[in-house]
Amino acid sequence: MASKRKKIAVIGGDGIGPSVTQEASLLLALYRDKAGLPIDLWELDLGADRFLRDGVTFPKEIQIAIQRECSAVLLGALGDPRVPGLEHARDILFGMRFGYDLYANVRPVKALSDRLVPLKDRTMKDVDFVVFRENTEGIYVGMGGQFKRGTPDEVAINEDLNTRKGVERIIRAAFEYAKQNKREHVCMADKSNAMRHAHELWLRVFDEVRREYPTIKSQHLYVDALCLHVIQNPAQFQVVVTNNLFGDIVTDLGAALQGGLGMAASANIHSSDPGRVALFEPVHGSAPPLAGKDIANPFAALLTVGMLLTHLGWPEEERRIEQCVSQAIDERMCTVDVGGHLGTRAAAQWVREQIAKQL
Numbered sequence: 001m002a003s004k005r006k007k008i009a010v011i012g013g014d015g016i017g018p019s020v021t022q023e024a025s026l027l028l029a030l031y032r033d034k035a036g037l038p039i040d041l042w043e044l045d046l047g048a049d050r051f052l053r054d055g056v057t058f059p060k061e062i063q064i065a066i067q068r069e070c071s072a073v074l075l076g077a078l079g080d081p082r083v084p085g086l087e088h089a090r091d092i093l094f095g096m097r098f099g100y101d102l103y104a105n106v107r108p109v110k111a112l113s114d115r116l117v118p119l120k121d122r123t124m125k126d127v128d129f130v131v132f133r134e135n136t137e138g139i140y141v142g143m144g145g146q147f148k149r150g151t152p153d154e155v156a157i158n159e160d161l162n163t164r165k166g167v168e169r170i171i172r173a174a175f176e177y178a179k180q181n182k183r184e185h186v187c188m189a190d191k192s193n194a195m196r197h198a199h200e201l202w203l204r205v206f207d208e209v210r211r212e213y214p215t216i217k218s219q220h221l222y223v224d225a226l227c228l229h230v231i232q233n234p235a236q237f238q239v240v241v242t243n244n245l246f247g248d249i250v251t252d253l254g255a256a257l258q259g260g261l262g263m264a265a266s267a268n269i270h271s272s273d274p275g276r277v278a279l280f281e282p283v284h285g286s287a288p289p290l291a292g293k294d295i296a297n298p299f300a301a302l303l304t305v306g307m308l309l310t311h312l313g314w315p316e317e318e319r320r321i322e323q324c325v326s327q328a329i330d331e332r333m334c335t336v337d338v339g340g341h342l343g344t345r346a347a348a349q350w351v352r353e354q355i356a357k358q359l
């Protein structure tokens with residue numbers, strides 16, 4: 001009989017990645033062992049250490065095996081000062097985002113406690129929107145080159161690639177999400193006033209797709225104005241859709257409204273083929289100065305497990321994880337970046353204990 005078990009590849013990566021991912025893996029193991037969820041974990045040794053040891057970044061056979069056998073990948077973070085060219089990080093991260101065509105980078109900007117919202121007179125109810133970041137195109141495709149490098153005449157070019165198919169599918173994914181999750185408003189952000197060619201396409205496609213969703217209010221903003229409004233009144237946003245680069249920047253800005261990067265989770269999915277392997281990672285990077293000190297906030301990684309479990313069909317567990325993290329913040333059973341006094345391991349363990357009591 002074919003196994004119904006779901007295999008999850010786990011890649012800790014670099015810097016604080018392995019320690020927060022270890023805590024997230026222990027949460028998955030708790031679900032497997034205590035709640036009986038049919039999941040198996042497959043730990044992979046990939047990252048800067050491996051690259052420096054034997055030159056391996058993301059072997060083709062691993063990329064294929066993940067695609068064939070896994071339902072999800074849980075990733076910590078990639079980036080190490082010993083690899084200034086970030087070759088391994090690009091091969092692994094983009095190897096999955098581009099290689100598996102995971103075009104929707106879904107990044108919730110949700111504050112889990114009033115205390116974490118840094119804006120005057122704003123509370124957690126004001127910070128609750130989801131960014132749909134295009135994840136397979138834009139300036140991230142690496143098209144371009146350098147000419148006369150190292151001379152006074154040098155030229156450096158990165159092309160911004162936007163396809164009709166790519167723009168349309170991410171905008172549609174944002175509207176579908178709004179429809180399925182009873183969100184009434186979708187905002188598309190671009191820079192079509194400056195980038196006439198590429199972003200006029202975004203404007204035109206947005207205008208076409210929004211007509212298919214007459215019950216959902218839609219709005220266009222230039223991305224600079226979006227940044228202003230997100231700080232002035234975050235409550236006006238429910239779903240934001242934008243390109244790869246702007247989505248990267250806007251979600252770090254959004255993380256600041258959630259209590260910092262230690263609180264921001266994300267999913268990389270192929271929205272219209274949910275059976276395909278998907279990638280789950282905190283929004284934060286490898287934070288090299290925090291590595292190995294047991295001080296990094298593990299909650300972004302735990303909340304990322306929540307998104308993973310929703311994707312695999314257990315949405316009530318994402319709600320439970322969110323609620324227990326929120327309780328940890330309120331009771332200050334958390335790391336110093338969010339006003340607590342615990343280390344990475346102790347904070348994560350406290351949350352797992354609350355979850356374990358409920359399973």
Ligand code: NAD
Pocket residue numbers: 016020076077078079080093260261262281282283284285286287288290295296297298300337
């Ligand atoms: P970063 O996200 O690592 O750190 C930015 C700031 O947030 C730092 O002040 C850091 O201390 C803080 N921070 C991040 N995560 C935290 C956590 N869990 N708990 C508490 N504080 C936290 O971004 P950076 O410094 O620009 O980049 C460091 C490296 O990570 C670079 O090599 C970069 O390319 C890489 N990076 C990787 C990913 C990824 O793998 N998905 C994402 C972002 C950056």
Ligand code: IPM
Pocket residue numbers: 079089248283285
């Ligand atoms: C992120 C990161 C990556 C990105 C880097 C590491 C290439 O900042 O996941 O937000 O820009 O997508």
Ligand code: MN
Pocket residue numbers: 248249252283
């Ligand atoms: Mn980023």
